[in-house]
Amino acid sequence: MLNKKVYLDNNLFSDKAKQAALRDGYGEGLFEAGKKDPNVVALCADLKDSTRSNFFAKAFPNRFFEIGIAEQNMVAVAAGLAVSGKIPFVASYATFSPGRAWEQIRTTVAYNDANVKIAGHHAGISVGPDGATHQAIEDIATMRAIPNMTVIAPCDANEAKKATLAAAKFVGPMYLRFARENTPIMTTARTPFKPGKAEIFYSSSRPQVAIIACGPLVHKALVAAKELEKEKIKTIVVNSHTIKPLDSKTILEVVEKTGAVVSVEEHQVIGGLGSAVAELLAKEKPTPMEFVGMQDVFGESGEPEELLDKYKMSVEDIKEAVRKVKKRK
Amino acid sequence: MEVLVEAGSGHSAGPLGMADIFSAFYFHILSHDPKNPEWEDRDRLVLSNGHICPIQYVSLANAGYFDKEELFTLRKIDSRLQGHPHRGSLPGIETTSGPLGSGLSQAIGIAVAAKLNQKRYRVYCLASDGEHNEGNWWEAVMLAAKMRINNLTVVVDRNNIQIDGYTEDVMPLESLRDKYEAFNWQVLEIDGHKIEAIVDAVNEAKATLEAPTVVIAHTIPGKGVSFMEGQYGWHGKPPKPEEAEEALKELRSLEGKIRGEHA
Numbered sequence: 001m002l003n004k005k006v007y008l009d010n011n012l013f014s015d016k017a018k019q020a021a022l023r024d025g026y027g028e029g030l031f032e033a034g035k036k037d038p039n040v041v042a043l044c045a046d047l048k049d050s051t052r053s054n055f056f057a058k059a060f061p062n063r064f065f066e067i068g069i070a071e072q073n074m075v076a077v078a079a080g081l082a083v084s085g086k087i088p089f090v091a092s093y094a095t096f097s098p099g100r101a102w103e104q105i106r107t108t109v110a111y112n113d114a115n116v117k118i119a120g121h122h123a124g125i126s127v128g129p130d131g132a133t134h135q136a137i138e139d140i141a142t143m144r145a146i147p148n149m150t151v152i153a154p155c156d157a158n159e160a161k162k163a164t165l166a167a168a169k170f171v172g173p174m175y176l177r178f179a180r181e182n183t184p185i186m187t188t189a190r191t192p193f194k195p196g197k198a199e200i201f202y203s204s205s206r207p208q209v210a211i212i213a214c215g216p217l218v219h220k221a222l223v224a225a226k227e228l229e230k231e232k233i234k235t236i237v238v239n240s241h242t243i244k245p246l247d248s249k250t251i252l253e254v255v256e257k258t259g260a261v262v263s264v265e266e267h268q269v270i271g272g273l274g275s276a277v278a279e280l281l282a283k284e285k286p287t288p289m290e291f292v293g294m295q296d297v298f299g300e301s302g303e304p305e306e307l308l309d310k311y312k313m314s315v316e317d318i319k320e321a322v323r324k325v326k327k328r329k
Numbered sequence: 330m331e332v333l334v335e336a337g338s339g340h341s342a343g344p345l346g347m348a349d350i351f352s353a354f355y356f357h358i359l360s361h362d363p364k365n366p367e368w369e370d371r372d373r374l375v376l377s378n379g380h381i382c383p384i385q386y387v388s389l390a391n392a393g394y395f396d397k398e399e400l401f402t403l404r405k406i407d408s409r410l411q412g413h414p415h416r417g418s419l420p421g422i423e424t425t426s427g428p429l430g431s432g433l434s435q436a437i438g439i440a441v442a443a444k445l446n447q448k449r450y451r452v453y454c455l456a457s458d459g460e461h462n463e464g465n466w467w468e469a470v471m472l473a474a475k476m477r478i479n480n481l482t483v484v485v486d487r488n489n490i491q492i493d494g495y496t497e498d499v500m501p502l503e504s505l506r507d508k509y510e511a512f513n514w515q516v517l518e519i520d521g522h523k524i525e526a527i528v529d530a531v532n533e534a535k536a537t538l539e540a541p542t543v544v545i546a547h548t549i550p551g552k553g554v555s556f557m558e559g560q561y562g563w564h565g566k567p568p569k570p571e572e573a574e575e576a577l578k579e580l581r582s583l584e585g586k587i588r589g590e591h592a
Contacts, residue, residue: 041445062445063445065441065476067468067472068468068471068472068475070465070468070471070472072431072434072464072465072468073434073465073468073469073472075434076431076434076435076438076465076469077434077435077437077438077441077469077472078438079424079434079435079438080375080424080434080435080436080437080438080439080440080441080442081438081439081441081442082438083416083423083424083435083438083439084438084439084442084443084446085442085446086438086442086445088438103428104428104431104434104465107425107426107427107428107431108424108425108431108434108435111415111425112416112417112424112425113416113417
């Protein structure tokens, strides 16, 4: 059942569940962060509206910089602003930034230890009809591999807003991952959010499998957990929004209880959340594990739900992974 | 030369060719305080082509940022003098550089922050000609012109060499002046070995409010050492001990300007 301690939205399983896009959470969070702290500045590479940087740009035109279609420049300019005391948020589609700007992020942001927040939008294959060129499915891996970098993938629009506000207060390089489409709202204003702290969203007595998820697929993980109850399969669902640093304490606790893990992410199974969990478990507590995510292939054009079905990130796929890993215990 | 021999690797030609420009900046142009390297109002010198850092390290040590003895730790384990400069490791280093073409972007960020913070410091970006091959550089050139960033001056070390050969063979840059002018920059060209020319150009840049200024400084790579001057083979390697001795002999007797054991 849903963990009452994290105050999730009671309607999240119903057809009436509210929907909103993570990028809207970014836009609201950025605007509020800008109101609170005059040092917050925002940069964009010709994608002001679709990254929802427009609210900030309108409210604080002197602190918004339109860089044009030049992500490498945008990131390095932000690094210069950050070493001079500003708190820059740079926004583009994740395939372009961090995608194209990886070396600038490595050298001028991370190695400089510059306080830059990189907002990667339209992440995952659920961006849909634009096709594989615009579907960032490697960004967690490429950001996670860089020292000094914190990596966060919020699960819904509310959490996206909280993460953006937290990023403005957090000192140090951070990557934030957002999706384009409307996805179910799971969290409420009272749901805790702290970078580096995973939250248990669903738990059962005598759980057999831990589902560790991030991003909007946390909702599918919850639906899968609920449906599996009918098969008498008990699970725990963890929202591991912070992929780096991973909340090893929470993860080891749930793995201690379950002895089997399924990771769920809208990202390649190489280098993402599942890999981070596997790295931890290989060292601390070797555990059978299944990985739900992109299986080392590119996506294609299609509707978000069609793509998630075709590329095996549906509720059914999560359920199947749980059944499979349970047998391997 | 001595430091490069001790390090056993590194770049020779660029640092020698930029020695005059670094001297002009650290001992005349920059408003800075070596004893207070984090002074908020200091002018910022951003070195974009990090590989010529030996000359920056020597300049910083001579200016009093750290002890000159430390220069001999260049490129060695546990040293603050990294093979390419790292912000945070050594006082006086404003940005990390090495990968080429990103220094101007960072300098723009620092210059914009000055305006936002109502600071009057100036930002100087020293860059190589070879790094104009990088797309990132031209992205930044466009942005600086768009934003009319007038508290920023770029000095390009136009020494005509890069690792694989002469710049005009590897990737032609000429006419560099026309390119910058087409991008709406003010362009000044100087002899990069004339201190007064460097100072004059910077003063002219300071007086220009409507556009960023680039100073194309014509320099001789390996300046002062006959067997290095103009030779791209010396771009990325250090001298052997006997070569360094010969180089120092030439440098230290240069028109009697530099006194030393060879003078």
